[in-house]
Amino acid sequence: MRADAGLRPRMGLGHLEPASPLEPASPLEAHGLSAPDTIRAICRTKVPGWSLVAEDRLCVGRMEGGLSNQLFKVSVRAGDGCDGQASSHVPCALFRIYGNGHATALYDQDLEVLIFKTLGQYQIAPRCYAAGDGWRIEEFFSAQPLRTHQLRNPATIAQVAAQVARVHKVSQRGDFPARIRERPPASATRLWTWGADCARAADRLAASSAEANTRLAQLDVEAILGEREWLREFVVDEDPGALGSGLDVVFSHNDVQENNILESSAGLRFIDFEYSGMDHQAYDIANFFNECTLDYISDRYPYYTHRPSDFPVEWEQRLFCAMYLSEYLEARVRFDDACVTRLMARAQRFALMSHYLWVVWAIVRAPSTPCVDEFDHLHYAQTRWSAYRSMKQRLVSSA
Incomplete structure (x- = not known):
């Protein structure tokens, strides 16, 4: 699930807590995708309009999203803050890293990507900005x-x-x-x-x-x-x-x-x-x-x-x-x-x-x-x- 910037689900069934800064790497992070610099680099090339944004203006914050995936809110830093609302670009995006293990075995990941992209085109699901090996960048809904x-x-x-x-x-x-x-x-x-x-x-x-x-x-x-x-x-x-x-x-x-x-x-x-x-x-x-x-x-x-x-x-x-x-x-x-x-x-x-x-x-x-x-x-x-x-x-x- 996803929630607004100030909340994060503690685990897949939705226990919510205040958002936290990036923490030390977990076993799910072993492939290195969750490094802030890696996330910034991928998002800068894939999110519409962000190629013109300096990489140091991209703010990365973790939203713990369950036992199988990791979620990160990536936003354009505006002034001294990190709200991105004053920017003319896409203000923020959600960066998803797929994990391995029992949870991802419960559904076909390739089919899930096709479904997600299709529903995004129909404006039913969040828009998919880009997807790659082990990751996806999605539209971020500011909602509760x-x-x-x-x-x-x-x-x-x-x-x-x-x-x-x-x-x-x-x-x-x-x-x-x-x-x-x-x-x-x-x-x-x-x-x-x-x-x-x-x-x-x-x-x-x-x-x-x-x-x-x-x-x-x-x-x-x-x-x-x-x-x-x-x-x-x-x-x-x-x-x-x-x-x-x-x-x-x-x-x-x-x-x-x-x-x-x-x-x-x-x-x-x-x-x-x-x-x-x-x-x-x-x-x-x-x-x-x-x-x-x-x-x-x-x-x-x-x-x-x-x-x-x-x-x-x-x-x-x-x-x-x-x-x-x-x-x-x-x-x-x-x-x-x-x-x-x-x-x-x-x-x-x-x-x-x-x-x-x-x-x-x-x-x-x-x-x-x-x-x-x-x-x-x-x-x-x-x-x-x-x-x-x-x-x-x-x-x-x-x-």
């Missing part, structure tokens, strides 16, 4: 991410729903890349690819320490992986064959949550499309509903909170689905229309898929020690797995 308590505000629900629908419609464009459009639904594919990564990560973790082995035994990874076939069938069962039913395969963000929704002067904007791709439309809706129950801004262990009671109630789900379908179908849709009820029911099924994929994601992301940078991935996996089982019991018993 939403907080969890804002997600169920009716005005926010309506805006997010409409924006999700607009993103879903981009794959209908004639110039949308066939390489993206022709891919199978990402959630169905990840059941198996992420599942395989999960099994390997669990084996590594179990061998790393007795504590990790005990915690993995409590999770019961074998039972988790045993859910895949049933879940794959359940989410698509009883297909009504109607447009907008939730099973349309569309271009999807796949990680619509508060830290990836920016509130700017131009309205809400989505960022961080690394997990995006073709998927069933109900997945994005379901994932947003689930994320209403999770708050990643916490200064106490496990550095997030989960409140299942914050899952959107029926009228909030109806509001979201009605606003979504009004934009997606480009027609007037009322709260009590049958198409709204149908989409809600499908989203409830895909809420299981959302919980499940973030369970296996968390196990893959868990490093050799179960807790890193304060965020405990195995604790998070247990939380999402418990939510999955509770939700499955309710859905199956009411079927």
Whole structure:
């Protein structure tokens, strides 16, 4: 995620702290790309207008952006400060360094670059100024991410729903890349690819320490992986064959949550499309509903909170689905229309898929020690797995 200049995410799920100056090199910096002089030199040749700017006027500041990437804000120094706002050039840019490891194995980096550039051209994602081996320079959005308590505000629900629908419609464009459009639904594919990564990560973790082995035994990874076939069938069962039913395969963000929704002067904007791709439309809706129950801004262990009671109630789900379908179908849709009820029911099924994929994601992301940078991935996996089982019991018993 990205935030304004004064904030930086401490880790990938959005723990925010005041920005800090550059720090000593970490293992992720071994290739030397993160040296300030290297960043300045690359940006000076790639960012529009910066070739005319003296290199010593480029200010580099780190924004810690997760366990797999490093982010740097690069701005044109104006006068004695570093705000760049008085400059006639692009005032600032974001320099991203891709890391190696388990996180980047969760998505196709080449495809992610193609998606990012395509969405930048459509003015949906930040503009891509340049990309190279292990790095990318992006447009910097001066905006604030939403907080969890804002997600169920009716005005926010309506805006997010409409924006999700607009993103879903981009794959209908004639110039949308066939390489993206022709891919199978990402959630169905990840059941198996992420599942395989999960099994390997669990084996590594179990061998790393007795504590990790005990915690993995409590999770019961074998039972988790045993859910895949049933879940794959359940989410698509009883297909009504109607447009907008939730099973349309569309271009999807796949990680619509508060830290990836920016509130700017131009309205809400989505960022961080690394997990995006073709998927069933109900997945994005379901994932947003689930994320209403999770708050990643916490200064106490496990550095997030989960409140299942914050899952959107029926009228909030109806509001979201009605606003979504009004934009997606480009027609007037009322709260009590049958198409709204149908989409809600499908989203409830895909809420299981959302919980499940973030369970296996968390196990893959868990490093050799179960807790890193304060965020405990195995604790998070247990939380999402418990939510999955509770939700499955309710859905199956009411079927």
